[in-house]
Amino acid sequence: MRPRVRHRSSELRYPVRWGAVLGSALAAFVLASASFAGLSSLASGGPQTIITKRIFPGPRAVSAQDVRDASSGAETNKTDAFSAADATVTPTSTAIASGTNRYVDFTMNSGRPGGLSISSPVFNFRLASGGGAQAGNACFWFEVRSGATVIGTHGSYAAAAGCSAGTTQTTISTAIAEVTSTDQVNGLLVRVYPWETGTKTKVVNVDLATVTGSTPYSTFTAYETQWTDDTSGAPTTAPWFAAAVDANTYTDATNWPAAPVTTKYLKLTLDPGVPAGSIVTSVSLKNVWHASAAVTNGGSLCYYLETFNGATSLATHGSAASPQACTASGTVFSSDTIPLTEVNDATKANNLVIKLYYWVSPTCGGAGNPTCVKSVTDQAEVTFNYYLD
């Protein structure tokens, strides 16, 4: 009996299945017909093309990377040591040999509009041996980090990304094609593993660490806002004083005079990389500062400022008779945000130079007069609001 029962069941299974399939199809057809049945009519509009701006409006803040101190009446270069190939070099804290896995980090500024593609990005690193007896060459390899992620590695201890010969500073520019957008360049971290090849290991002197490249609309240079030296194995961090309100400040070299003098100033130069043709809607300077010591006898440290398009004066903000700001405090920072309405196009923005003329009012020095003081600057940053149609 069992075989016959199984066989009959099998024979009936196919008609039943086909019936189910056909029934389902019929049901679906009926339902669909009911749903879509009826008269309808269409009216159309468009096509309507909507195109967005090439760069959205927004603020882009850049700190002064080039600072000149003329408090004495003669300019001295106090520019960020890593922003230019010049005589200002920074040695690693410790003599460093190959294979130590110790590094120096450079965190780049965030002054570019986000969302733009990058072409020809390059890391420019200039270094040399600290020199001395049995010194060798300075070499390095490096990682490129975006956020917490390593997005590129260039060289190794076995195959350096570049070396300089002896104590001669040499710039090695390495393409970093893994950096593809301004979102990555803004805040990019480059971790450099330097070493010195001498039989007696020496420090490495670093002169330059920048990232350069192009967006579709302009070229740019990203400067470091912070560097960390881990060559000793105990990292120390040194932010660029002008970049942020923090514990890192700059005190000018000489006491300011009793009245403003156009030959005595702090000069700030910026490199915002505003694309040509951009509509600059507003620009403002943020100056965070105080006196180097409390100003005594009712005096105060004051300043006014002058803006330049390169060497051409644009405007003054305040004057000897009407200071931009004053403070008597040697500890409490004054935070001034000063609109620079005269900076109203890309050319003026890119060529902007600001001179801050400080003085102690009403006078200083001498018995019974206010003390003469220096200025302490914590932040010198300009915010450029612009867009590109």
Add this chain to the structure above:
Amino acid sequence: MRPFTSGSTLPKLIASLAVLGAAAAIAGLGTYATFTSSTSASHTIATGTLSLTSGPTNRLGTGATLVAAGDSLQRAIDLNYAGSISFGSATLTTSASPSSGLDTDATDGLHVAIDKCSIAWTESGPPYTYTCGGSTSTVLASSPVVGSNVALSNLTLTAGSTDHLRVTVTLPGTAGNSLQNLSSTITYTFTGVQRAGTSQ
């Protein structure tokens, strides 16, 4: 018992029944043949018509350039209902070609909203803006710009009438830099559907 197999009893049985059935049908025809008479009546059933058209106002073909986050554009369009059947509902279907993040980003991309004025909108511009001298009502709350058969509310839908609509397309203020320098072309299709069926 043996199972049924092809060429066994079952096919033969079916064939026999078919032959018997045919013979019975022929016999039946002979059995019931007689004189007959008939009368007939007829009626005509004609369907109604339904027509949805746009105009004379229709600015939806006017696009916009240099749009930034937080910007919006307003365009007016009239929808006209005609035909012998009333409309029961209307929907909007929008598509984008070419497409970009402006229309695929449902959160920060373009959004569309529609409202209606009881009389024709008063236009100014370009850039076009509209004010209503009558009363306004919401036809479509803000929604991602691309949608299919999105139900519209507060429309007149009566044959012989016109709805005066203002379509507002907005790029939200939350739109990020990834939406810079993009382009999308939007096509709008309004669909009017007849009223529910009734006894006629």
